[in-house]
Amino acid sequence: MSNVYVFDHPLIQHKLTYIRDENTGTKEFRELVDEVAALMAYEITRDMPLKDVTVETPVMEASCKILSGKKLGLVPILRAGLGMVDGILRLIPAAKVGHIGLYRDPETLQAIQYYAKMPSDIGERELIVIDPMLATGGSASEAIRMIKNMGAKNIRMMCLIAAPEGIERLQEDHPDVDIYVAAVDEKLDEKSYIVPGLGDAGDRLFGTK
Ligand code: PRP
Ligand code: URA
Numbered sequence: 001m002s003n004v005y006v007f008d009h010p011l012i013q014h015k016l017t018y019i020r021d022e023n024t025g026t027k028e029f030r031e032l033v034d035e036v037a038a039l040m041a042y043e044i045t046r047d048m049p050l051k052d053v054t055v056e057t058p059v060m061e062a063s064c065k066i067l068s069g070k071k072l073g074l075v076p077i078l079r080a081g082l083g084m085v086d087g088i089l090r091l092i093p094a095a096k097v098g099h100i101g102l103y104r105d106p107e108t109l110q111a112i113q114y115y116a117k118m119p120s121d122i123g124e125r126e127l128i129v130i131d132p133m134l135a136t137g138g139s140a141s142e143a144i145r146m147i148k149n150m151g152a153k154n155i156r157m158m159c160l161i162a163a164p165e166g167i168e169r170l171q172e173d174h175p176d177v178d179i180y181v182a183a184v185d186e187k188l189d190e191k192s193y194i195v196p197g198l199g200d201a202g203d204r205l206f207g208t209k
Contacts, residue, residue, distance in 0.1 A: 009043065016036060045092070072094075128157075130158050133194060135163050136169060157178070163185055
Protein backbone atom coordinates (compact mmCIF):
# COMPACT_ATOMS: atom_id res chain seq x y z
CA MET A 1 0.00 0.00 0.00
CA SER A 2 2.98 2.22 -0.63
CA ASN A 3 1.04 5.05 -2.31
CA VAL A 4 -1.78 5.10 0.25
CA TYR A 5 -1.68 7.74 2.99
CA VAL A 6 -4.01 7.42 5.97
CA PHE A 7 -4.68 10.68 7.80
CA ASP A 8 -4.80 9.54 11.41
CA HIS A 9 -5.06 13.01 12.99
CA PRO A 10 -7.20 12.65 16.16
CA LEU A 11 -9.71 15.30 15.02
CA ILE A 12 -10.23 13.51 11.70
CA GLN A 13 -10.69 10.15 13.42
CA HIS A 14 -13.07 11.60 16.04
CA LYS A 15 -15.28 13.29 13.46
CA LEU A 16 -15.23 10.24 11.20
CA THR A 17 -16.72 8.17 14.02
CA TYR A 18 -19.78 10.47 14.14
CA ILE A 19 -19.98 10.47 10.34
CA ARG A 20 -20.20 6.66 10.43
CA ASP A 21 -22.89 6.64 13.16
CA GLU A 22 -26.31 5.86 11.68
CA ASN A 23 -27.92 8.17 14.25
CA THR A 24 -26.16 11.21 12.80
CA GLY A 25 -28.74 13.19 10.81
CA THR A 26 -28.32 14.97 7.48
CA LYS A 27 -27.41 18.42 8.86
CA GLU A 28 -24.73 17.13 11.21
CA PHE A 29 -23.46 14.60 8.66
CA ARG A 30 -22.98 17.39 6.11
CA GLU A 31 -21.19 19.61 8.64
CA LEU A 32 -18.88 16.81 9.73
CA VAL A 33 -17.97 15.81 6.16
CA ASP A 34 -17.21 19.47 5.44
CA GLU A 35 -14.99 19.74 8.54
CA VAL A 36 -13.11 16.52 7.82
CA ALA A 37 -12.55 17.61 4.22
CA ALA A 38 -10.94 20.84 5.47
CA LEU A 39 -8.71 18.90 7.87
CA MET A 40 -7.73 16.51 5.07
CA ALA A 41 -6.93 19.48 2.83
CA TYR A 42 -4.55 20.73 5.50
CA GLU A 43 -2.81 17.34 5.58
CA ILE A 44 -2.71 16.76 1.81
CA THR A 45 -1.03 20.13 1.19
CA ARG A 46 1.85 19.47 3.61
CA ASP A 47 4.28 18.74 0.78
CA MET A 48 3.46 21.84 -1.26
CA PRO A 49 6.66 23.59 -2.35
CA LEU A 50 7.53 27.07 -1.09
CA LYS A 51 9.73 29.85 -2.43
CA ASP A 52 11.44 32.76 -0.73
CA VAL A 53 10.10 36.28 -1.10
CA THR A 54 10.95 39.55 0.57
CA VAL A 55 8.30 41.67 2.29
CA GLU A 56 8.50 44.94 4.17
CA THR A 57 7.02 44.44 7.62
CA PRO A 58 6.25 47.60 9.62
CA VAL A 59 9.59 46.93 11.34
CA MET A 60 12.04 45.83 8.61
CA GLU A 61 12.56 43.88 5.42
CA ALA A 62 11.97 40.17 6.03
CA SER A 63 12.66 37.07 3.98
CA CYS A 64 9.48 34.96 4.00
CA LYS A 65 7.90 32.07 2.10
CA ILE A 66 4.96 31.70 -0.23
CA LEU A 67 3.60 28.75 -2.20
CA SER A 68 5.48 28.20 -5.44
CA GLY A 69 4.15 24.99 -7.00
CA LYS A 70 1.45 24.22 -9.51
CA LYS A 71 -1.98 25.72 -8.98
CA LEU A 72 -4.59 23.35 -7.60
CA GLY A 73 -7.79 21.98 -9.09
CA LEU A 74 -10.50 20.05 -7.28
CA VAL A 75 -12.49 17.39 -9.10
CA PRO A 76 -15.47 16.19 -7.06
CA ILE A 77 -17.24 13.09 -8.36
CA LEU A 78 -20.97 13.93 -8.32
CA ARG A 79 -22.90 13.72 -6.19
CA ALA A 80 -21.23 12.77 -2.95
CA GLY A 81 -17.91 14.43 -3.78
CA LEU A 82 -19.69 17.79 -3.62
CA GLY A 83 -19.97 17.41 0.15
CA MET A 84 -16.20 17.80 0.50
CA VAL A 85 -15.65 20.76 -1.84
CA ASP A 86 -16.47 23.73 0.39
CA GLY A 87 -14.32 22.46 3.26
CA ILE A 88 -11.30 22.22 0.96
CA LEU A 89 -12.02 25.58 -0.69
CA ARG A 90 -11.96 27.27 2.73
CA LEU A 91 -8.24 26.46 2.88
CA ILE A 92 -7.49 26.73 -0.84
CA PRO A 93 -9.95 29.39 -2.04
CA ALA A 94 -8.27 30.00 -5.40
CA ALA A 95 -8.54 26.37 -6.54
CA LYS A 96 -10.59 25.82 -9.68
CA VAL A 97 -13.27 23.14 -9.57
CA GLY A 98 -14.08 20.66 -12.33
CA HIS A 99 -17.01 18.28 -12.03
CA ILE A 100 -17.34 14.66 -13.09
CA GLY A 101 -20.85 13.16 -13.02
CA LEU A 102 -20.87 9.41 -12.43
CA TYR A 103 -23.17 7.03 -10.68
CA ARG A 104 -22.65 3.40 -9.87
CA ASP A 105 -25.25 1.17 -11.52
CA PRO A 106 -26.64 -0.84 -8.58
CA GLU A 107 -26.90 -4.04 -10.65
CA THR A 108 -23.73 -4.06 -12.74
CA LEU A 109 -21.67 -1.79 -10.41
CA GLN A 110 -20.37 -0.09 -13.57
CA ALA A 111 -19.69 3.65 -13.28
CA ILE A 112 -22.09 5.44 -15.62
CA GLN A 113 -20.98 8.83 -16.93
CA TYR A 114 -23.42 11.75 -17.18
CA TYR A 115 -21.39 14.97 -16.87
CA ALA A 116 -17.89 16.36 -17.26
CA LYS A 117 -16.72 19.97 -17.13
CA MET A 118 -13.09 20.78 -16.40
CA PRO A 119 -11.05 23.99 -16.18
CA SER A 120 -9.26 24.58 -19.51
CA ASP A 121 -5.79 24.45 -17.94
CA ILE A 122 -6.10 21.09 -16.11
CA GLY A 123 -2.85 19.89 -17.67
CA GLU A 124 -0.93 22.53 -15.69
CA ARG A 125 -2.71 21.97 -12.40
CA GLU A 126 -2.21 19.61 -9.47
CA LEU A 127 -5.63 17.92 -9.32
CA ILE A 128 -7.34 16.36 -6.33
CA VAL A 129 -10.17 14.00 -7.26
CA ILE A 130 -12.65 13.93 -4.37
CA ASP A 131 -15.18 11.29 -3.36
CA PRO A 132 -16.08 10.22 0.17
CA MET A 133 -16.22 6.53 -0.81
CA LEU A 134 -13.74 4.32 -2.68
CA ALA A 135 -15.62 1.01 -2.78
CA THR A 136 -14.95 -1.18 -5.85
CA GLY A 137 -12.90 1.71 -7.23
CA GLY A 138 -14.91 1.71 -10.47
CA SER A 139 -16.12 5.32 -10.15
CA ALA A 140 -12.74 6.75 -9.14
CA SER A 141 -10.92 4.81 -11.83
CA GLU A 142 -13.35 5.99 -14.51
CA ALA A 143 -13.21 9.61 -13.30
CA ILE A 144 -9.41 9.55 -13.43
CA ARG A 145 -9.45 7.94 -16.89
CA MET A 146 -11.80 10.69 -18.08
CA ILE A 147 -9.69 13.57 -16.77
CA LYS A 148 -6.47 12.01 -18.09
CA ASN A 149 -8.16 11.93 -21.52
CA MET A 150 -8.86 15.65 -21.07
CA GLY A 151 -5.19 16.35 -20.37
CA ALA A 152 -4.76 15.92 -16.61
CA LYS A 153 -1.26 14.83 -15.59
CA ASN A 154 -0.79 15.35 -11.85
CA ILE A 155 -3.59 13.65 -9.95
CA ARG A 156 -4.23 12.69 -6.33
CA MET A 157 -7.29 10.89 -4.98
CA MET A 158 -8.89 11.96 -1.68
CA CYS A 159 -11.57 9.86 0.06
CA LEU A 160 -13.01 9.54 3.53
CA ILE A 161 -13.23 5.75 3.51
CA ALA A 162 -11.64 3.20 1.17
CA ALA A 163 -12.12 -0.54 0.86
CA PRO A 164 -9.02 -2.65 0.16
CA GLU A 165 -10.68 -3.73 -3.11
CA GLY A 166 -10.99 -0.12 -4.30
CA ILE A 167 -7.40 0.68 -3.41
CA GLU A 168 -6.20 -2.38 -5.32
CA ARG A 169 -8.26 -1.44 -8.39
CA LEU A 170 -6.96 2.13 -8.40
CA GLN A 171 -3.37 1.02 -7.91
CA GLU A 172 -3.75 -1.34 -10.85
CA ASP A 173 -5.52 1.11 -13.20
CA HIS A 174 -3.68 4.30 -12.17
CA PRO A 175 -0.42 3.51 -10.36
CA ASP A 176 0.68 7.15 -10.75
CA VAL A 177 -2.17 8.41 -8.52
CA ASP A 178 -1.49 8.61 -4.78
CA ILE A 179 -4.46 7.88 -2.52
CA TYR A 180 -5.28 9.89 0.63
CA VAL A 181 -7.90 8.55 3.02
CA ALA A 182 -9.17 8.99 6.57
CA ALA A 183 -9.69 5.21 6.96
CA VAL A 184 -9.19 1.91 5.17
CA ASP A 185 -12.07 -0.37 6.12
CA GLU A 186 -12.34 -4.13 6.23
CA LYS A 187 -14.04 -5.19 2.99
CA LEU A 188 -17.06 -4.86 0.68
CA ASP A 189 -20.36 -6.60 1.38
CA GLU A 190 -22.42 -8.57 -1.17
CA LYS A 191 -23.84 -5.29 -2.59
CA SER A 192 -20.34 -3.79 -2.76
CA TYR A 193 -20.98 -1.41 0.13
CA ILE A 194 -18.00 -0.69 2.34
CA VAL A 195 -17.99 -2.59 5.66
CA PRO A 196 -18.33 -1.08 8.21
CA GLY A 197 -18.37 2.11 6.10
CA LEU A 198 -21.00 4.80 6.58
CA GLY A 199 -23.78 3.62 4.27
CA ASP A 200 -24.66 5.55 1.11
CA ALA A 201 -22.67 8.78 1.24
CA GLY A 202 -24.79 10.65 -1.34
CA ASP A 203 -28.07 9.73 0.32
CA ARG A 204 -26.80 10.70 3.77
CA LEU A 205 -25.41 14.02 2.52
CA PHE A 206 -28.47 15.06 0.58
CA GLY A 207 -31.21 13.37 2.64
CA THR A 208 -32.45 11.20 -0.23
CA LYS A 209 -33.32 7.71 0.83
C1 PRP B 1 -20.97 6.41 -4.58
C2 PRP B 1 -19.72 7.09 -4.07
C3 PRP B 1 -18.74 6.81 -5.17
C4 PRP B 1 -19.12 5.43 -5.61
C5 PRP B 1 -18.17 4.45 -4.98
O1 PRP B 1 -21.61 7.18 -5.52
O2 PRP B 1 -19.91 8.45 -3.80
O3 PRP B 1 -18.81 7.72 -6.25
O4 PRP B 1 -20.46 5.19 -5.14
O5 PRP B 1 -18.39 3.18 -5.43
P1 PRP B 1 -17.38 2.40 -6.38
O6 PRP B 1 -16.00 2.64 -5.83
O7 PRP B 1 -17.80 0.98 -6.26
O8 PRP B 1 -17.52 2.94 -7.77
P2 PRP B 1 -23.02 6.79 -6.15
O9 PRP B 1 -22.82 5.97 -7.39
O10 PRP B 1 -23.88 6.17 -5.10
O11 PRP B 1 -23.59 8.15 -6.65
P3 PRP B 1 -24.01 9.46 -5.81
O12 PRP B 1 -22.75 10.10 -5.32
O13 PRP B 1 -24.71 10.26 -6.84
O14 PRP B 1 -24.91 9.03 -4.68
N1 URA C 1 -21.08 4.10 -2.28
C1 URA C 1 -21.42 4.56 -1.06
O1 URA C 1 -21.99 5.66 -0.93
N2 URA C 1 -21.16 3.78 0.00
C2 URA C 1 -20.55 2.59 -0.11
O2 URA C 1 -20.32 1.93 0.92
C3 URA C 1 -20.20 2.13 -1.39
C4 URA C 1 -20.48 2.91 -2.47
